[in-house]
Amino acid sequence: MNIMYWHWTERIADQLIKLGKSTIVITAGVTPSGPVHLGTVCEFLFPEAIYRMVKIKNPNIDVKMYFILDVLDALDSITIDLKEYEEDLNKNIGRPLEIVKDPKGEYVSYADRYIAELQNIMNAFETNFKLIKVSELYRMGAYDKYTILYMDNLEKVKNIISETSNRELSKDWSPIMAICENCGRIDNTVITEFNNGIYKYKCKSCGYIGENSIEKHMYKLQWRLHWPTWQAILNTDIEGGGVDHFTKGGSRDTAERIHRELLGREPPIGYKYGFVLLDGKKYSKSKGIGMYVRDMIKLVPPEIIAYHLLKYDLEENIDFNPTKEKILNMIDDYENASKIDNQELSRADRKRYVAFKLFGKNRNSFKEMLLYYSIYKDWNKVQNHIKIEDYYKTYIENWFKIDFIPDDYNFSYRPVKIDKHRELVISWTEDMDAIQIHNSIYDYAKSNGYLPAEVFKYFYNHLIGKDKGPRLGKLIYALGVERVKKDLL
Numbered sequence: 501m502n503i504m505y506w507h508w509t510e511r512i513a514d515q516l517i518k519l520g521k522s523t524i525v526i527t528a529g530v531t532p533s534g535p536v537h538l539g540t541v542c543e544f545l546f547p548e549a550i551y552r553m554v555k556i557k558n559p560n561i562d563v564k565m566y567f568i569l570d571v572l573d574a575l576d577s578i579t580i581d582l583k584e585y586e587e588d589l590n591k592n593i594g595r596p597l598e599i600v601k602d603p604k605g606e607y608v609s610y611a612d613r614y615i616a617e618l619q620n621i622m623n624a625f626e627t628n629f630k631l632i633k634v635s636e637l638y639r640m641g642a643y644d645k646y647t648i649l650y651m652d653n654l655e656k657v658k659n660i661i662s663e664t665s666n667r668e669l670s671k672d673w674s675p676i677m678a679i680c681e682n683c684g685r686i687d688n689t690v691i692t693e694f695n696n697g698i699y700k701y702k703c704k705s706c707g708y709i710g711e712n713s714i715e716k717h718m719y720k721l722q723w724r725l726h727w728p729t730w731q732a733i734l735n736t737d738i739e740g741g742g743v744d745h746f747t748k749g750g751s752r753d754t755a756e757r758i759h760r761e762l763l764g765r766e767p768p769i770g771y772k773y774g775f776v777l778l779d780g781k782k783y784s785k786s787k788g789i790g791m792y793v794r795d796m797i798k799l800v801p802p803e804i805i806a807y808h809l810l811k812y813d814l815e816e817n818i819d820f821n822p823t824k825e826k827i828l829n830m831i832d833d834y835e836n837a838s839k840i841d842n843q844e845l846s847r848a849d850r851k852r853y854v855a856f857k858l859f860g861k862n863r864n865s866f867k868e869m870l871l872y873y874s875i876y877k878d879w880n881k882v883q884n885h886i887k888i889e890d891y892y893k894t895y896i897e898n899w900f901k902i903d904f905i906p907d908d909y910n911f912s913y914r915p916v917k918i919d920k921h922r923e924l925v926i927s928w929t930e931d932m933d934a935i936q937i938h939n940s941i942y943d944y945a946k947s948n949g950y951l952p953a954e955v956f957k958y959f960y961n962h963l964i965g966k967d968k969g970p971r972l973g974k975l976i977y978a979l980g981v982e983r984v985k986k987d988l989l
C-alpha cells in the first residue's frame with residue numbers, strides 16, 4: 501500500500517521504525533572550521549526533526565543521537581571572522597583544526613572556538629544530540645581495527661574508491677593521512693611503508709621522514725573511509741548529507757560499498773537535502789555570505805527559523821533571507837501555522853502543520869507585542885493593554901537596539917488635528933475591535949466616494965506622520981479609540 505505522507509520526516513521515521521529495533525542510532529556531523537551558517541543548522545536540525553517524529557510515532561523507542569565534530573580536518577582557509585589573525589593562522593594551514601591554537605586565546609583550539617559556538621546554537625534549538633570529537637574515537641582506539649582492515653585489504657579499498665568516485669588514485673595513495681610530527685600538517689604526507697600496525701611516512705611540506713604506530717593515533721583516515729567507519733563504530737542506523745555527498749560519485753556511494761564489502765554490514769539509511777540559499781546564492785562560512793546564525797538567533801526565535809527550514813520538501817533548495825522587511829511575513833506565516841486545523845488541508849498546509857508541530861511553540865502573537873511596543877516603547881505601558889510574552893521581549897528589544905524594525909513598524913505616535921473625515925472618527929466607539937475599525941474606514945470610503953487607499957494614507961499621515969504603517973484598524977485599536985478621537989478631532 502502506498503501511504504501518503506504529509507511531511508518527509510514521517511516517511512523517514514516509518515522507515516526507521518520498520519527496522520524493528522529497540523534502539524535507533526542517528527548520526528550527523530560537521531567540520532567545525534568557521535561560524536555556524538544556515539547550512540550547518542540543517543546538519544543538526546533535519547536529524548533532530550527525524551528524532552522528534554520517531555518519538556511522536558513511538559515514544560518507547562530509545563533513540564541515540566551523536567553529532568561528530570571532525571576536528572582532525574585540516575585548516576584550509578581562514579574565515580573572515582578571524583581575518584585580523586590571518587598572518588598567524590596562515591602558518592597553520594594544513595594542520596588539524598584541533599591542534600591549531602585559538603588566535604584570540606579564548607579557547608584551547610581553533611576547533612574549540614567554533615564547537616562552543618555550535619553548542620550554544622544547538623542548545624538554542626533544543627536538540628538532543630551528544631557531541632563527539634572524532635579525535636576521541638581515534639584516541640580510544642575505536643578506529644584501530646578498521647584502519648588495519650583497510651591496510652590489509654588495500655587493493656580492494658582502492659578499487660572501491662576508484663570505481664565509486666570515478667577517478668584514478670595516485671600510486672602513493674593510502675587510507676592513512678599521517679600527521680607530520682615535525683610540522684604538524686596532515687594534508688601533505690604520504691605513507692611509504694606499512695607493517696604490523698607501524699607505518700613510515702614522508703611529509704611533502706617539510707621533508708620530514710618519520711615512523712609511527714596506528715596505536716599512537718597520529719593520523720586520520722581518508723574521508724571516504726573515515727565516514728563509514730564512524731557509522732560502523734557508533735552503529736548508525738541513519739545518516740543524511742547534502743547533495744554533494746549523495747550525488748553520483750559522491751562519498752555516499754563509496755560508503756555503501758565499504759559497509760557491504762569490507763565491514764560486513766548494511767549501510768545506514770541515507771537521505772539527502774538541498775541547499776539553503778540567500779536570494780539564490782549558497783550560504784558560505786568562509787565567504788561570509790549571509791548573516792551568521794549566532795546573530796540571527798538574537799533577532800529571530802530559533803523555533804521560527806526551524807519552522808521555515810522544515811516546511812519544504814527535503815530535497816528542495818530553501819531560499820531563506822530574514823531581512824527586516826521579510827521577517828514579519830515569516831513570523832506571520834509561523835503564527836498562522838500554529839492555528840492550522842489538521843482537517844482538510846492542502847498539501848503545502850500539511851507540511852506547514854507538521855513543521856510547526858515539530859518545532860513550533862504556542863505563544864501569544866509576536867506581531868501584536870511589536871505593535872504595542874512600537875507605540876509605547878515601554879513594557880510597563882504595554883502590559884496595560886496586552887499580556888506580555890517575556891520570551892519575545894528580548895527579541896523585540898534587540899530589533900530596536902540594532903534598528904531591525906520593519907519600516908511599517910518604525911514610527912512614533914504624533915497626531916495632527918484632522919480637517920476632513922470627521923464623521924468617520926466620531927463614529928468610532930470604545931467597544932469596537934481592530935477589524936470593526938478597519939471595516940468602518942473601508943465602508944466609509946466606499947459610501948462617500950473616496951478611494952480607500954487615500955483615506956488610509958490620510959490617517960497614517962495624521963497619526964504617525966507617514967504614508968504607511970501597521971494595519972490601521974489594529975493601530976487605532978492599540979492606541980485606544982478615545983485617545984485617538986481626542987487627539988484628531
Ligand SMILES: [Zn+2]
Pocket residue numbers: 680681682683684685703704705706707708
Ligand atoms: Zn612536515
